[in-house]
Amino acid sequence: MAEQLPEDVIVEILSRLPAKTVMRMKLVSKAWHHLISNVCALRLSAAAAAHPPGFLFLCSVSKFLRPSEYDIAGYACYPDGHDCSANSDGFVDAYSSLLPFKLSTDHYFDCCNGLLLFTRREIQENSLYYYVCNPTTKQCVAIPNPRPRTYPFSASLAFDPAKSPHYKVVRFLYPEEIVSSPVKLDIFSSDTGKWVRRSAMLSIQLPPPPAGWNSCIRRSIYLDGRIYKLSVVNYLLRFDLNAHSDVAIELPHKKVTRCYGFIGTSRGSLYYSNHDESRLMISFWLLEDRCQGDPFWTLRHRVSMDYLTSKYPEVHNSSFHFDAYAIHPAADIVFLGIHNMVLSYDLKTNKFEEVFKMNKQTKIVCGQHFVHLFSPCYAVLSDFSNN
Numbered sequence: 001m002a003e004q005l006p007e008d009v010i011v012e013i014l015s016r017l018p019a020k021t022v023m024r025m026k027l028v029s030k031a032w033h034h035l036i037s038n039v040c041a042l043r044l045s046a047a048a049a050a051h052p053p054g055f056l057f058l059c060s061v062s063k064f065l066r067p068s069e070y071d072i073a074g075y076a077c078y079p080d081g082h083d084c085s086a087n088s089d090g091f092v093d094a095y096s097s098l099l100p101f102k103l104s105t106d107h108y109f110d111c112c113n114g115l116l117l118f119t120r121r122e123i124q125e126n127s128l129y130y131y132v133c134n135p136t137t138k139q140c141v142a143i144p145n146p147r148p149r150t151y152p153f154s155a156s157l158a159f160d161p162a163k164s165p166h167y168k169v170v171r172f173l174y175p176e177e178i179v180s181s182p183v184k185l186d187i188f189s190s191d192t193g194k195w196v197r198r199s200a201m202l203s204i205q206l207p208p209p210p211a212g213w214n215s216c217i218r219r220s221i222y223l224d225g226r227i228y229k230l231s232v233v234n235y236l237l238r239f240d241l242n243a244h245s246d247v248a249i250e251l252p253h254k255k256v257t258r259c260y261g262f263i264g265t266s267r268g269s270l271y272y273s274n275h276d277e278s279r280l281m282i283s284f285w286l287l288e289d290r291c292q293g294d295p296f297w298t299l300r301h302r303v304s305m306d307y308l309t310s311k312y313p314e315v316h317n318s319s320f321h322f323d324a325y326a327i328h329p330a331a332d333i334v335f336l337g338i339h340n341m342v343l344s345y346d347l348k349t350n351k352f353e354e355v356f357k358m359n360k361q362t363k364i365v366c367g368q369h370f371v372h373l374f375s376p377c378y379a380v381l382s383d384f385s386n387n
Helices: 007-014 019-027 030-048 088-096 306-311
Strands: 054-061 071-077 108-112 115-122 127-134 139-143 153-158 168-173 183-189 194-200 216-223 226-231 235-240 247-250 262-266 269-275 281-288 296-304 323-327 333-338 341-346 352-357 362-364 372-374
Touching: 007 030, 019 030, 071 088, 071 352, 108 153, 108 216, 115 153, 127 153, 127 168, 153 216, 153 226, 216 262, 216 269, 262 323, 269 323, 281 323, 296 306, 296 333
Parallel strands: none
Antiparallel strands: 054 071, 054 362, 054 372, 108 115, 115 127, 127 139, 153 168, 168 183, 183 194, 216 226, 226 235, 235 247, 262 269, 269 281, 281 296, 323 333, 333 341, 341 352
């Protein structure tokens, strides 16, 4: 009977079933295996991205407990991740077992729609090796090695299952001193299995970063074929992976206590967040950059810190402050955190709940930049080892 139905009807039916059930149906026939792997898996992955079940983050562990390994990877379930440890449900152990080397925080680099990016440095070769991991399908793929590293770098993963089954690994090679010189982009595509290099010419010349600082914050956001990064000189950098239209966008604040903030996406739009001077408010701006004119910012939300800190006296009487850690991809919810907990804050009802709290021996590290919402991806990764 199934063979008599149009393919789009079969896809529609399968996409409404539980993901694990659909994945098992790949055994029905070669035609179903192809259909599920190339169509249904992407639709299921895109749907799952709207309801992320967990958080990936870096955390520090008491040196008295693990003197040889201070910073480690962590995971917490959402929304029932209360009082989590550094490795909730063994998730970290599960994906780290897929890697061909022992995992450390130096290796973990990015997370994008269910795929993880890792690097492994070989100092003697002056080279970096890249690996893309899919914890859901239990795959780890080695990316063909690009040119040797010659500049300070960062790396990003670009993947959207709603748009394409293919992903890209992007390596940013910054000039040694200032970001105003051309930034070189090494881009690997899983579609072609090859790296290409191009120079990114920003729309304006930026001032040099402070002495001893890298040009950009490590965190990257991928949206609609573009990668966004925060510079340390109050600009958002937008790199277009499909066209030479790279732009530097001035951030919507003039005076803040930090020279960096937080970026994230929700409902297909990019948001920027930071404290005001008094640190009594966190503001969220929406980036309007879909029109023909210059990009601009619209203030969408302001969250008062007074109520939160009154509920947590240990925060009110310390140097710690709640920061934006993540934004829900499909709801009016932001996730605010400090070193030992993450809260969800409903922007419509102004209500907050504890999402998870670290145990006494562990602390979240650089939550604004290293906390990622994780959702399962059911796409099968191509193997490039024979290329």
